[in-house]
Amino acid sequence: MKIVIASGKGGTGKTTLSVNLATALAGVTTTGLLDCDVEEPNCHLYVKPAFAPTEPVGTPIPVVDEELCTGCGLCARACEFNALLALPGVPLLLPELCHNCGVCAYVCPEKAISEVDREVGMLGAGEVHGMYFRWGLLHVGEARSTPLVRAVKDLTDAPALHTVIIDAPPGVACPAVEAMRGADFAVLVTEPTPFGLHDLRLAVETARQLAMPCGVVINRVGIGDSRVHDYCAQEDLPILLEIPDDRRIAEACSRGEVFAAVDGAFADKLRVFASDLEARVQRAVTR
Amino acid sequence: MKVAITAAGPELSSPVDQRFGRARYLLVVDVPERTLEAVDNTAGMNAAQGAGIQAAQNVIDNKATALITGHCGPKAFRALKAANIDVYLASGGTVAEAIDQFEAGKLEQTSSADVDSHW
Amino acid sequence: MTAAPSPSAPGHSGPQLPVPRQLVVLSGKGGTGKTSVVAALATLASNKVLADCDVDAPDLHLLLDPRRVQSEPFVSGKEARIVPERCSACGDCMDNCRFDAIGMTRLDSGRSVYVVDPVACEGCGMCARVCTSGAVELQDAERGEWFVSDTRHGPLVHARLNIGGENSGKLVTLVRNKAQELAQEINAGLVLVDGPPGIGCPVIASVTGADLVLAVTEPTVSGAHDLLRAADLVTGFGIPLAVCINKVDLNPDMAAIIRGVCAERDFPVVGELSYDTAVVRAQVEGKSIVEHGGGVADQIRDLWKTVESLLAKVEE
Numbered sequence: 001m002k003i004v005i006a007s008g009k010g011g012t013g014k015t016t017l018s019v020n021l022a023t024a025l026a027g028v029t030t031t032g033l034l035d036c037d038v039e040e041p042n043c044h045l046y047v048k049p050a051f052a053p054t055e056p057v058g059t060p061i062p063v064v065d066e067e068l069c070t071g072c073g074l075c076a077r078a079c080e081f082n083a084l085l086a087l088p089g090v091p092l093l094l095p096e097l098c099h100n101c102g103v104c105a106y107v108c109p110e111k112a113i114s115e116v117d118r119e120v121g122m123l124g125a126g127e128v129h130g131m132y133f134r135w136g137l138l139h140v141g142e143a144r145s146t147p148l149v150r151a152v153k154d155l156t157d158a159p160a161l162h163t164v165i166i167d168a169p170p171g172v173a174c175p176a177v178e179a180m181r182g183a184d185f186a187v188l189v190t191e192p193t194p195f196g197l198h199d200l201r202l203a204v205e206t207a208r209q210l211a212m213p214c215g216v217v218i219n220r221v222g223i224g225d226s227r228v229h230d231y232c233a234q235e236d237l238p239i240l241l242e243i244p245d246d247r248r249i250a251e252a253c254s255r256g257e258v259f260a261a262v263d264g265a266f267a268d269k270l271r272v273f274a275s276d277l278e279a280r281v282q283r284a285v286t287r
Numbered sequence: 288m289k290v291a292i293t294a295a296g297p298e299l300s301s302p303v304d305q306r307f308g309r310a311r312y313l314l315v316v317d318v319p320e321r322t323l324e325a326v327d328n329t330a331g332m333n334a335a336q337g338a339g340i341q342a343a344q345n346v347i348d349n350k351a352t353a354l355i356t357g358h359c360g361p362k363a364f365r366a367l368k369a370a371n372i373d374v375y376l377a378s379g380g381t382v383a384e385a386i387d388q389f390e391a392g393k394l395e396q397t398s399s400a401d402v403d404s405h406w
Numbered sequence: 407m408t409a410a411p412s413p414s415a416p417g418h419s420g421p422q423l424p425v426p427r428q429l430v431v432l433s434g435k436g437g438t439g440k441t442s443v444v445a446a447l448a449t450l451a452s453n454k455v456l457a458d459c460d461v462d463a464p465d466l467h468l469l470l471d472p473r474r475v476q477s478e479p480f481v482s483g484k485e486a487r488i489v490p491e492r493c494s495a496c497g498d499c500m501d502n503c504r505f506d507a508i509g510m511t512r513l514d515s516g517r518s519v520y521v522v523d524p525v526a527c528e529g530c531g532m533c534a535r536v537c538t539s540g541a542v543e544l545q546d547a548e549r550g551e552w553f554v555s556d557t558r559h560g561p562l563v564h565a566r567l568n569i570g571g572e573n574s575g576k577l578v579t580l581v582r583n584k585a586q587e588l589a590q591e592i593n594a595g596l597v598l599v600d601g602p603p604g605i606g607c608p609v610i611a612s613v614t615g616a617d618l619v620l621a622v623t624e625p626t627v628s629g630a631h632d633l634l635r636a637a638d639l640v641t642g643f644g645i646p647l648a649v650c651i652n653k654v655d656l657n658p659d660m661a662a663i664i665r666g667v668c669a670e671r672d673f674p675v676v677g678e679l680s681y682d683t684a685v686v687r688a689q690v691e692g693k694s695i696v697e698h699g700g701g702v703a704d705q706i707r708d709l710w711k712t713v714e715s716l717l718a719k720v721e722e
Contacts, residue, residue, distance in 0.1 A: 080334070195465045334482075
C-alpha cells in the first residue's frame, strides 16, 4: 500500500510521523520511505543515509536544430508558457519557463525541435536501517519542483515494497498534489489549533478532490483547543492517531533522533496504526 | 529608428510605465519624426508566466531597435539582448520627456537586468 | 481581471512618494512560528500594510479578524475542457498529454468520452492541437482569489489558491504588488509580508525586491537545515537576512549551532524567543502574542526594535 503523509500547514509533524512510522515498520515488513518535500527535505536528517543525492534529475527541454529551423516562429507563438521567443533566426529558449509539454516540437513544420534533459536537482536512493529510502534535493533557485517529485516517486528501480510511505511537501499547490497523486490513502497531519484546523480543511479538500480516502492524525494533543476534534466529528473524518504533546518527542526530533527507535511503546502504537491503515485501504479498494 | 517605450497610456503625454512585462501599453515611436503606434501590452496579462518575454516579443515584432522602460528583469533582458535591442532606463516623467532625453543622449543604457525576476 | 494595471499602480505618474520598506518574514521549514511572529509585529509596527503571501495555507487572517473590502478572482494560464458532445473518443488527446490530465468517463447515455482533470491540467493546449473533432476548448483558468481587507492593525492583502493551483508565485507577486500599491496610496512606511515555506517559486516571488528578510527558525536539525537553504536563496538575491530563533530553549545545543552559523555568515540574530504555551493560547483567542501578553511578548518587542533599526539602515 502507498500512504501519503500530507498537511495543509507546514510544521505539523509530517516528517516526524513519516520517519517514525517507517522506522517502526522496517524489519516487520518491506518498507519504503519517499521524501517528496524536495524544496526542504528533512527525512534524511533522521534516517541518516550513508548516501547523498548524487543522481542528477532532469526535465526535458526543447533544442532547436539550427540547420533545419527556418525561423518561422510558430513554436514561440504556440507556447502557452512564453518559454520561447521568436527571433529573426533560431528562437531563444528560456528553460526555466518550459513546462515540457511538447507543443513546440509538435507544431514545428520542419521537425527541427528535439528534447534534451536539463538538470533541476539530485536524487538519492538506497537501503538504510532496513528500509528503502528515496529523496530528492531541488537546486536552489529552481522554481518548479514537480519533475523532481515525480522522480522521487518513481519506484521502477526499487525493490518490491509492501508499504510505501510518502512524505509530502506542505500546502495545496502543485508539488503537494503531485506527491499525493496515486497514493491509496492520505494521512493528514494537523495540530489542535486554529491554524491547524484552517489548514486541515484545505488538506481534506485536496484529498477529496483527488478522490482519495483520508484520515487525520492529530499531533501535539493537549495544546490548543477541541475544534479540530469537533471538525472531524462533524465531517465524519476518522481520527487515526493522536500523538500527545510530549516534550520528549519534540526534543528527540530537535536532535534528529527517531523516537520510535528508542521508545518501544511508541513504535508499537505506530504498528497498530499501520495495520489499521491497511484495513482501511483494503476496505476502500473493495468498495 | 523605432523606439519602444512602456507607457501607462496611448499618447506621448502618457507617463512612462515603470514595469516592462506588465506595462499597460507599448508605444512604438519613430525617432525623430515622433509618429507613434500604441500597442496594447495587456493581451497576455492572464498568461501564467513570462509576461516579460511576451512584452519582448511585442518589441521585436514591431521592429523597434531600442526600448525605454523603468525596470527590466533578467529573463526579459536576455530576450531583448538576443534580439539586439538596446535597453534604456527612465525613472519617471512622460513618454515625450523620455524621448527628449533619449535623443539628447541623457538616458542610461543598461548592460544588465536591474531588478530580479517576478518584479 | 486579475493583473490588469490600474492607473494608481506604483511608478506611473504624479509626485514620487517615498517607497515603503518591504520586510518579508520567512522560515524555510513550516511550523516554526512565522505567522505568529508576523501577527506580533503587526501589533507593534505603526503605519503599515500587511500581506499574507503564504497563499497555499494562509493563516494570518485567523489572528486579525479581517473585514473584506475587495475580492477578485485570480486568473492565470489556461485550462482545457472537452465538450462531450463533440468528443469522438479517439484518445489522441490522452496519448499526447504529458501531465496525465486526461481520463475517460461514461456519459449518462452510456457512451464513453475523454475528460480533463482540471487539477492536473497545465493548460499547454496540446490536446486542443491534436483533437481532430474540435472538441477541446482552452479557457482562462481561475486558480484562486485575492482580497483586500481591513483589520484592527491596518489593511491586509491576502489570497487563497485553489487546490492544485499552479503559479502561486504569480499570485504571491500580485499580493505583494497590491500591498505595495496600497502602502503608497495611504503613505505607509512599511509592507510586512508573511512569506510561504520552502524555497521554490512562491518564495522567490515573495522575496524579490524585499529590503530585509527575517527568517524565523527553531533549534531543530530540520529548522537549521531549512534555514540555510532559504538563506542561500535570499542572499543569492543580495537581500540582507536577519534571524529569529523561536522556541530557543527546546534544544540549547542546536540553538548554539544556529548562532554559530549565523555569526559565520554575518546574519544578525535579532531575537530569541522562549518556548511559550501562551503563543498557542493567543492563537486560540484569535490574538497576537503581544496583545495576549506574557514573557515572549517582551522578547518580541525587543526583536522589533532591532528589526526597525536594521530597516532604517537599509534605507541609508
